[in-house]
Amino acid sequence: MAQPITSTEVQRRVLRLLNYEDGLWDMTLGVMFLLLGIYPVTRRLLGPALNLLLFLALLAILVAGQLYARRVVSAPRIGMAKPRRTPAKTALLAITVVLVLATFGLVLATLLSPQSIPEPRWTHLPEWVGDLDVDILASLAIIGLFSLMAYLSGVLRLYLYGWLIGLGNLASTALTLYAGYAFNLPLVIAAGIILLIGLSLLIRFLKKYPIPTAEV
């Protein structure tokens, strides 16, 4: 029996088909966190300024590549739709952008120069909490943001991504601080999993949606 469908569910289906079905977004996210994972290694090799420049340049190429791939790979297969703008949707979009930027900034601040951030001391808490306070906050923000996105879009794998990246980020800092790891191995593993999920989604997408051969 077919599921009852509401107007919210219709909007979610449109959003899912246009943004999450082809796996390109997942792959972009995976590569972005992979770059963040190997950031400490390249920083040692290139120095902080040059490394940051390289990271931002790669990020820009990544985003441009995703937009281009969407135009040449996805659009001919699933078509295009212009989203309907309502005041509520515009407000939601603005909040999401602010949250994404804030989280991304927090992740960057945590991963790139943890020593430069003034560390408040929490005397009534265990020592490791004081060591990882910024990372705990960043991880909670990441998990919260991805959970919110999953809830609003109905894309359940975003819950998994939130936990993978959040815990990967926390574990990376803990390993660096306590075990002297040279790079963010847990974050690289988390990013690799996301990248593989994106790749499998893309393969499924290409099989499921061949380019239609006729036009009216």
Place this chain on the structure above:
Amino acid sequence: MRPPEPKDEADRPLADVDRVVHEPARLTILMYLSSVESADFVFLMRVAGLTWGNLSSHLSKLEEVGYVEIEKTFLRKKPHTVIQLSKRGRRALRDYRQTMQRTLDQLGH
């Protein structure tokens, strides 16, 4: 022998339902168009799960009654059809929803 025609409007609660909207494929098309500003032919084909011919025929019907506006252009030298729900179409969908809701509510009592 044919069954007797209902005399009262109350005996035919779905008499004023819009039959153009009532058809499942057209209702699906209108539902998806109502959630976007505009969509192209391929997108509608994918979300509605219809074939080229089927979608084309339903869109012609919807355009005929003024529920959708169809614009045919070229995108990168290829034909590109963009469809938009008209004000009349949006109103028809709203009225249809109200009629069905009212009828189903009455049925529940």
